[in-house]
Amino acid sequence: MQAEERHENRRIDLWLALAVLFALVLAFWPAWKSLVGIWSSSEDFSHGFIIVPAALYLLWRRREAVTRRPPRPSWMGLPVVLGATLVYLFALLAGVWTLAYLAIILALIGAVLFVGGWRILRECAFPLFLLLFMIPVPSQIYTYLTAPLQLFVSQVTAGTVKLLQIPVYREGNILHLPGHSFQVIQACSGLRSVMSLLTLGLLLGYLTLRSNSLRTLLFIAGLPVAIAVNVVRVLAMVLALHYLDLDLTAGEVHTWFGLGIFGLAVALLYLLRGVLAKWDRSAAAG
Amino acid sequence: MGPLCRRRLILLALILMLTAFVAHRPTAGEVPAKPFPLASTLARLDGWHLIGQTPLEANVIEGLQLDDYAFLSYARGGDLVSLYVGYYFSADKVGAPHHPLVCFSGQGWELSDVGHAKFRLRDGRQLPVAVMTASRDVDRQYIVYWFQAEEEAASGPFGQKLRLIRQRLLHGGEQSAFVRLSLPAGERSEEECRRAMEEFVRAFYPTFLTYIQGRPA
Structure with a gap:
């Protein structure tokens, strides 16, 4: 009975995580689209394509450290996520793309903090830092x-x-x-x-x-x-x-x-x- | 993952979906192409005679992401001014022009007297510009340039970006341009060159504004 319940809970967790991932991609879609455009057209920033897969791989390597202890969510993450989305919307309106790209990373930091807490954020620090290198320096x-x-x-x-x-x-x-x-x-x-x-x-x-x-x-x-x-x-x-x-x-x-x-x-x-x-x-x- | 984390994931998804909804709302978009090409608008400048027009190669137009441009030469008395304007209809291209400080050095010019100035226009307004003298072998050119954001000018790209952000937020303005003027300096002093250039700018700028506003010159 307990095993079945655990299985059911895992299924719910997986669906929720996928829903957040989908919403994250959808919310920041204009910025992702612009990033891919720059990666594919500029010799200086074509390495951007490998950054997200590399960050995901590094996270995968740290999966045991991340899941070793239960998460301790922090409310501090909520203002960070809200701030990131506001900065992002302003950046879209003003046409400041670099700010929009930075907002993606800020939102990710906030989301990890909000759901996982400080310990998990520390474990994810390098993969999140690596994402900075996908952002093209203004030409x-x-x-x-x-x-x-x-x-x-x-x-x-x-x-x-x-x-x-x-x-x-x-x-x-x-x-x-x-x-x-x-x-x-x-x-x-x-x-x-x-x-x-x-x-x-x-x-x-x-x-x-x-x-x-x-x-x-x-x-x-x-x-x-x-x-x-x-x-x-x-x-x-x-x-x-x-x-x-x-x-x-x-x-x-x-x-x-x-x-x-x-x-x-x-x-x-x-x-x-x-x-x-x-x-x-x-x-x-x- | 406990119920607390699940509740937070749901809240996170809702915030992000709301962001997506706002981010995907249609915006003003690009300014439609102008009724007149820039080069023909600038063909007549008060007191100056157009003496030449240089077409740019396709790969240069592509490299600079130009929506329109003018590369023209004018003469008046003994003064000869070469004008280049790279024009952009959408704010996305605000970083597209190459900075003269980089390009002139990259092409082997030695730069001196690099600085900023303000040119007085006919209507009394001041136009902020950047100035420098470029020398290569026996060739010596007095260069003036600025970055345009809608109807405002800035002597550097950062100022242009800030002005365009303001224009975009307040008026939905999207247009930008890079303007460069060069004058063969020869043995003339910087002050003499500056005076000749200021005269040219007084004739050029009002006509240029009509193009920005989409009016016939």
């Missing part, structure tokens, strides 16, 4: 912050090309080679892959390292890795054009080349993680 701010890095990449590349005795003249992010000028990237763009590599460093560190300072180090390493692979990317483009008359900036070859460069970035991060993991182990052993 003007992103470009403003990363454009100097892109200029640095162009400078280093032009210097290296000169060392290889290839005549080159640089105007900002535009490289002029004999008989051919090309923009190594749109001249007005910022550095590519920064957000993807920062996110990857964050995830990799969280999943495979124990020390928080080493995790932070791996996260920050995404920036120099992005600079390094962008130098390699531009250099490869120049060399391919100069020696093979092959234009890697357009067509199908550009896509495959881009994937290869991203693979190189992932390999570099993984290599760095391997070094940090050794320190992690020695620190744990000490």
Whole structure:
């Protein structure tokens, strides 16, 4: 009898949780739709697609810790949810999408607190924090912050090309080679892959390292890795054009080349993680 | 999960459904396209002669998400002014224009005398603008730009965003634009360049406003 009752209660809980999930998606649908539009159209934020599945996977990994003890719901969650929905509606009305995206995460925090309490919120903290990385940095701010890095990449590349005795003249992010000028990237763009590599460093560190300072180090390493692979990317483009008359900036070859460069970035991060993991182990052993 | 959690889940679902109901109510949406193209509206400016028009390539129009644009050159006496206006009908595109401080550097220009100014218009109002001098090899250009939100101007994109939020909340306004002017500076002083530019803006701005308002110039 008790087993049947337990089964029935579980069924009700599941349906209620699904109803809340459905309502959450429906309420924030315009913001989700806008997010997916940006993820699919911007090279800088295409990593957004993996964030929600990654957060769900991390939650799944922590399911035992979450369900170990019964929840202790907190009323504090209610004003947070209500505040988030008000901020969201204002953001929709005013057309401030970044605020609308942040409201989704705020509503989730409030909902977890309201139903599960502080302990469960602590257990879910990292997956919820990870969701911040699905939010695109407004393009003007992103470009403003990363454009100097892109200029640095162009400078280093032009210097290296000169060392290889290839005549080159640089105007900002535009490289002029004999008989051919090309923009190594749109001249007005910022550095590519920064957000993807920062996110990857964050995830990799969280999943495979124990020390928080080493995790932070791996996260920050995404920036120099992005600079390094962008130098390699531009250099490869120049060399391919100069020696093979092959234009890697357009067509199908550009896509495959881009994937290869991203693979190189992932390999570099993984290599760095391997070094940090050794320190992690020695620190744990000490 | 106990009955308390269940009650809270139900309350949560109700709050979210109510939010969904409000969020999905129809809004004003996009401003319909203008009866006249921007370039033809700006073809006649008081005292200035249109001497050239540069069409933008399709990939540039797509990259900048332009709804309309004008890339025109004008002359008056010894002054030559190049005008670029990127125009957007919906507020979603308010972040689409590229910032000149980034683009000019990206194209190899050295920037100096970067700052803000206020140009006095014919009706006595002040127009907030950003100014700078861009140099590349022997070329030296005096640049003036601003960001438009409906009938209000701001010298930076953040100010434009705030003005557009206000316009949208109070009047349902959606339109925005980026305006850039350049003048070959040569050996002229900054003050001389500024005076020439201010003269041009006095002729340009009232005509530009007629386009924003959807009236014939």
